[in-house]
Amino acid sequence: MPETFTFGDMLSARSVIGETLAAEGAKRDNLWVLTPDIGATLVEFRDTFPDRFIDVGLAEQACVGIAAGLAYDGNISVVSGMLPFLSMRALEQVRSDVCYPNLPVKIIGTHGGLVGNGGSTHYAVEDLSLMASLTNMTVTSIGDPVMVGEVLRQSMEMSGPIYIRLAVGKKDKVLYAPGEHDIRIGRGIVARDGSDVTLFTHGTTVAQALDAADELAKEGVSVRVVDMWTLKPIDAELVIRSASETDGRFVVLEDHLTYGGLATRISDVVTDNGVSLNSFERLGIPQVYAGFGDDEELRNKHGYGLVHTVDALRRAVQTQETS
Amino acid sequence: MTTAGIDPGEHHSVAELEDLAYELRRKLLELCGTYEGAVHIGGDMSVADILTALFHHGLRVDPDDISNPNRDRFLLSKGHAAVCMYIAMAIRGFFEYDDIVATYGQLDSAYGMHPCKVQLPGVEASTGSLGHGLPLAVGMALSARGRGEKHRVITLLGDGETGEGSVWEAVMAGRSNRLGNLVAIVDRNRQMMTSFAEERVMFEPYPDKWRAFGWNVVEIDGHDMSQLVSAIDDLPDADSDVPTVLICETVKGKGVDFMERNLAWHAGSLNPTDLERALTALDASRTKENA
Numbered sequence: 001m002p003e004t005f006t007f008g009d010m011l012s013a014r015s016v017i018g019e020t021l022a023a024e025g026a027k028r029d030n031l032w033v034l035t036p037d038i039g040a041t042l043v044e045f046r047d048t049f050p051d052r053f054i055d056v057g058l059a060e061q062a063c064v065g066i067a068a069g070l071a072y073d074g075n076i077s078v079v080s081g082m083l084p085f086l087s088m089r090a091l092e093q094v095r096s097d098v099c100y101p102n103l104p105v106k107i108i109g110t111h112g113g114l115v116g117n118g119g120s121t122h123y124a125v126e127d128l129s130l131m132a133s134l135t136n137m138t139v140t141s142i143g144d145p146v147m148v149g150e151v152l153r154q155s156m157e158m159s160g161p162i163y164i165r166l167a168v169g170k171k172d173k174v175l176y177a178p179g180e181h182d183i184r185i186g187r188g189i190v191a192r193d194g195s196d197v198t199l200f201t202h203g204t205t206v207a208q209a210l211d212a213a214d215e216l217a218k219e220g221v222s223v224r225v226v227d228m229w230t231l232k233p234i235d236a237e238l239v240i241r242s243a244s245e246t247d248g249r250f251v252v253l254e255d256h257l258t259y260g261g262l263a264t265r266i267s268d269v270v271t272d273n274g275v276s277l278n279s280f281e282r283l284g285i286p287q288v289y290a291g292f293g294d295d296e297e298l299r300n301k302h303g304y305g306l307v308h309t310v311d312a313l314r315r316a317v318q319t320q321e322t323s
Numbered sequence: 324m325t326t327a328g329i330d331p332g333e334h335h336s337v338a339e340l341e342d343l344a345y346e347l348r349r350k351l352l353e354l355c356g357t358y359e360g361a362v363h364i365g366g367d368m369s370v371a372d373i374l375t376a377l378f379h380h381g382l383r384v385d386p387d388d389i390s391n392p393n394r395d396r397f398l399l400s401k402g403h404a405a406v407c408m409y410i411a412m413a414i415r416g417f418f419e420y421d422d423i424v425a426t427y428g429q430l431d432s433a434y435g436m437h438p439c440k441v442q443l444p445g446v447e448a449s450t451g452s453l454g455h456g457l458p459l460a461v462g463m464a465l466s467a468r469g470r471g472e473k474h475r476v477i478t479l480l481g482d483g484e485t486g487e488g489s490v491w492e493a494v495m496a497g498r499s500n501r502l503g504n505l506v507a508i509v510d511r512n513r514q515m516m517t518s519f520a521e522e523r524v525m526f527e528p529y530p531d532k533w534r535a536f537g538w539n540v541v542e543i544d545g546h547d548m549s550q551l552v553s554a555i556d557d558l559p560d561a562d563s564d565v566p567t568v569l570i571c572e573t574v575k576g577k578g579v580d581f582m583e584r585n586l587a588w589h590a591g592s593l594n595p596t597d598l599e600r601a602l603t604a605l606d607a608s609r610t611k612e613n614a
Contacts, residue, residue: 056499093455096451097449102441
């Protein structure tokens with residue numbers, strides 16, 4: 001029997017964005033918030049600073065262009081919306097109007113990855129690849145809702161653009177205790193330390209990675225879970241160190257295409273630095289249009305659910321050493 | 324009409340502005356005869372009068388104070404007319420014309436086919452890809468409103484460019500946000516790169532499209548300096564609440580008979596013989612109009 005709910009209720013867990021922006025807006029009279037009709041999370045900012053809130057309606061290209069125009073004139077612009085559209089419909093505006101002049105436009109949104117019943121028009125599965133290819137762009141993907149606020153706050157101090165990817169934001173687990181980790185853009189988080197294999201992940205699959213590490217612990221396997229929430233610039237030092245500290249065994253899990261996202265960025269670090277590994281496996285979305293279902297069903301269907309993650313970690317530690 | 328502390332600095336008669344537009348066209352042709360690559364000379368010539376009217380009459384800007392917050396902002400949305408803007412700005416005192424001629428298109432030059440704010444301070448925005456200038460202008464106009472500043476934000480678009488959907492997104496945003504400080508100028512030369520506009524894209528009834536979106540529409544001859552000056556002088560106050568579009572009927576390649584309305588002259592280069600022909604044609608055209 002389904003419960004009755006409204007969109008506002010579904011979105012309520014995203015309130016951290018709205019609260020953070022309202023607080024920052026009070027501190028900075030040059031902070032503007034723009035949205036292409038995805039403003040439900042932004043009511044606090046909208047109601048407190050109506051003159052600095054712009055809802056352009058269904059017009060992603062103009063939304064990003066207007067944000068750039070504001071930023072050219074000394075303002076900080078936050079664009080909030082659904083990432084499949086901001087990352088693709090407005091990609092050229094992001095590239096030429098924001099990244100080329102390196103303007104402080106902060107793009108934050110939801111629907112990164114296979115986030116349920118929307119279907120492939122409404123899943124951003126290429127977005128991290130697209131954004132990471134842009135000069136001057138910082139690219140993040142965040143699973144912990146509290147961290148979203150912290151990163152948004154830090155981004156206000158950056159002179160250039162940033163992309164902040166969320167999944168749905170309605171059922172994210174708080175992963176980290178306050179102050180447990182030093183949150184700094186460009187630094188990965190060792191969410192759980194381990195010595196047999198490193199499982200790199202970001203965003204919504206961090207929780208699943210921690211569950212998989214629990215499973216392996218029962219078998220006596222020590223899994224390091226790295227929340228590599230900044231994909232660009234990548235924390236190369238942590239990648240290189242994890243290779244030597246976890247026996248050269250890597251698994252990368254992400255709610256993104258397996259090529260072009262975090263796995264690709266980690267393999268670039270490995271290759272560029274001559275790191276030798278005993279095993280490397282990518283878990284994520286294959287080159288398919290994913291279909292309908294809930295998040296967990298979709299991950300299981302496409303080979304990167306919890307059971308697949310556990311299996312991949314087992315394979316990783318069983319692989320013979322190559323040297 | 325001077326407001327907010329910036330004087331236009333120059334007060335020219337229409338005849339003097341016409342002389343400045345002639346100088347701009349002459350310099351454009353000379354660059355086209357110097358630079359070995361293609362110059363977008365057709366679209367440059369069609370906006371030469373508009374840019375002269377702006378940089379020597381309409382825009383409250385100061386070449387010696389390019390960051391003054393009260394300056395009018397000008398964005399060249401049709402970025403491929405960059406050379407015309409560079410030279411118009413050089414004649415106004417922003418840049419050295421000789422630097423443009425000496426370095427245009429070369430490695431490490433600030434002057435390239437499409438303008439870059441980062442490489443060329445004084446330019447207000449990096450443009451080139453079409454359909455980007457008006458959204459940027461809306462953002463700048465909102466910013467001015469937010470700060471209570473009285474300057475205008477003016478952007479020049481090609482008519483072909485207004486085929487881009489992002490233009491109309493911004494047209495709606497400009498109206499919805501009541502930006503009377505926002506001015507779009509359309510260079511209605513009725514040519515795109517490879518075809519005549521109405522043959523491929525039915526823009527007409529063109530002014531009605533802007534009217535239907537709620538803008539204040541002014542239709543003028545974009546080569547008639549007195550009409551340009553009047554249209555600029557008659558712009559609504561910046562604190563009014565309806566944006567204005569000046570639809571300027573123009574001729575691509577204006578001033579050189581063999582370039583006018585000729586699809587071959589969207590862009591090109593002139594050898595010494597053809598440069599002489601072009602300059603002679605420019606003088607003849609000027610004599611005819613003065614007669």
